[in-house]
Amino acid sequence: MAYTEEELKKELETKEYEYGFYTDIDSDTFPSGLNKDIVKAISKKKGEPEWMTDWRLKAFESWSEMTEPEWANVNYKKPDLQAISYYSAPKSKPKYDSLDQVDPELLKTFEKLGISIEEQKKLSGVAVDIVMDSVSVATTFKKTLAEKGIIFCSISEAIKEHPELVKKYIGSVIPPKDNYYAGLNSAVFTDGSFCYIPKGVRCPMELSTYFRINQAGTGQFERTLVIADQGSYVSYLEGCTAPSRDENQLHAAVVELIALDDAEIKYSTVQNWFPGDKEGKGGVFNFVTKRGICHERSKISWTQVETGSAVTWKYPSCILKGNNSVGEFYSIAVTNNYQQADTGTKMIHLGKNTRSTIISKGISAGKSQNSYRGLVQVGARAKNARNFSQCDSLLMGNECGAHTFPYIEAKNNSAQIEHEATTSKIGEDQIFYCNQRGIDTEKAIALIVNGFSKEVLNKLPMEFAVEAQKLLEISLEGSVG
């Protein structure tokens, strides 16, 4: 029997968040609220040196003077930052050498998510630094990496063991004063990943982290710092899924990338946090600051697939400081039901002969709002800068919205900038064409959406591409009217 669109719609509406479950692990949680003492306590709890505590306190001070930004094209009830607990770590804490020692509850959680560590370890050759409620609990393949001189550990570990690197680079791309949420993060970040690739080393495997928000009422403040030294290469993967929860959770992460001369960093994200149910209740607030700096002849490439979160506010950016450096941004943002996404990138051309590419694909369905907001800036000294931007939006259903806010600022006459954007729905003729050839409507839509996002999907590492495609399916199946 034919599967009608109505049925599909119904099925999709009632489809609960697949990954919504709650792991029962004792955690060690701070009282809610934020003040100087909490910042100090976090720092003390993590056993940080004094300079770090001071840095946090300074960040806290400048943050206290800032106000929450309101320019983004999103509507939400501002989270009460005083009602959040700023520290939560799973209690069964000691570091593990092997997987057997890991709390089985935790392992089950990962299995449910389809990222069993064993499997990943054996089959995919991916070293996973899993962050669960702010403290990294498992790091694999560390030894293999150590042989090459690659440092891949949690940021708190790095603060203790590699203070010279952390001190030099932390806050160098995103200073604590940068924006409200970056300031907050700088004051209270509890953990995150740190990665350093030494000169001339090509990282043999994809490094990856999994973030999860687990404890009710805990905001998650991740801090990631990736440094690629001269002539090195690294591909970094970040993936997120969060359990279903009614109350809004806040996620304000900071990711800093530093590509020194001739280095290349590829940073991929698949984000699938709980988007809220079909009435728009609950869901994660994702206010993330991501930025990378490119030195001479280096390259930073951001790829993201955003399917989750109730509110997304995220602009992975590149500062093309060095001559001949390259910045890339590939994004698919899918919104359904009441989700809101305001995402895009900034490409700041400062050096000569710098190039950047922006490909952004927005798909909105249900009652969601999807915005692209980007900046391409060419400084007066950036001779021969080149940019190509393309933003396409696909609308499904008549209650959603797609918006484009590109800012283009050129101060140099040798700059060549192209921008194009289109908004459309899936054409009746396209579907008819498929139907005519015996492909049913549902499959035709999947086919068209897949083709629409192919340019970006192709940029993802193999391991992620499969998962990303699955996520697209979950988010969009049958949402076409």
Next chain:
Amino acid sequence: MEFKEKLLSSHLAFEEDLDLNDSVHKTRASALKVFEDKGFPSKKEEAWKYTSLEALIQKDYALFPKSDSSIEVNDVKKYFLYDTDTYKVIFIDGVYSPFLSNTTHDGLDVCLMSAALSKPKYRKLIDTYFNKIAPEDDSMTALNTSYAKEGAYIYIPKSVVAEKPIEIIHFSSGNENALWLQPRNLIVVDENSQAQIIERHQSLKEHPVVTNCVTEIYVHQNAFLDYYKLQNDLPSASLIDGTFIVQEKNSHASVHTFSLGGKLIRNNLRYFHKGENVMSTLKGVTILHKKQHVDHATLVHHSQPNCESHQDYKGIFGERSEGVFNGQILVDKIAQKTNAFQQNNNILLDDKATVNTKPQLEIFADDVKCSHGCTIGQLDEEALFYLRSRGIPKKEAKALLTYAFANNVLESVQLPSLKKRINGQIAKKLGVNLGFDL
């Protein structure tokens, strides 16, 4: 005394002298309140991010110029479309000049805003149309409304085709040290009617002039309006222009803006659709040199199904000039089957020239075709080489290419004599004789 204070304190005296009906007085008072609260727009506002009025408002401008400025026809003839017979509404320093004008009440009204605002026979029209579409929260528009006194009032009744084009020209004589003008135009094109209008602001001597102009335009069912804005003023003159257009069913309104001169120009152009099958055209050519600054802020609000809008803005920027394009397309949920296109191409000729562009799409309907394209680049080296290899000097070759670049906007100019003149002005601006007419 700051200029804002002056504007606020002068208003009472200004208002007492005027004999207007009550509703207009009220509108003006509330508009002044908006301006008082908001003040002049600053760069902190998103809509004015790239254009600063800071330097402009430092001067002390005369608000009420002496009315005895007279000018000779021969001095200003070159600014008219002299080889075509036209209706003319001409103002000198904000005051109507019956001597230079050629108005009419025969079949259609081409006359004065001051008459429309005060005479009882226009009362109904003013109640229906005056300050109905000008945005209330925009401080520059509010300032204009609070001081609205003079300007052109044009009414084309049902099923009338205005046989002659209508010219609206605002001269500033240069008799004042610094002058602040606030003309207010109202144009109504009724059902099945047609009109062609040319608007121009021109100063005759180098002296600081700021014109804060507002034009409200109503285009009714099946009507057609063709509007041209010529902005080729002296380097001491600035213009802040607000043009707001309402379109009813099956109507077509097109606005061409040619920004070739002046110090600072800001064009706010907004379209609102009130019926289906509406067609809106917005085109512009901007050619700038020196330290000129031109900001085009357009909005097309698609609030009805089956409508179409086309935007095409070309910019050529030399020396230290700055160009801004801020184009917004808004498509409401009910505006299905909308076709909205926007194109903004820019050429930077010199090192210090700047372009800031922000094409925005906000779309809430799903069955639409909307696109925008935007480029910033240089003249094609290969094309330049091609021309030079055929014996065309570099300067002419560049001019030819620039001319070609702007040409598809010129193509849609409906008045041959106007087209010819703009063509000539572009050639002059580029410093060459093209040797052919179009």
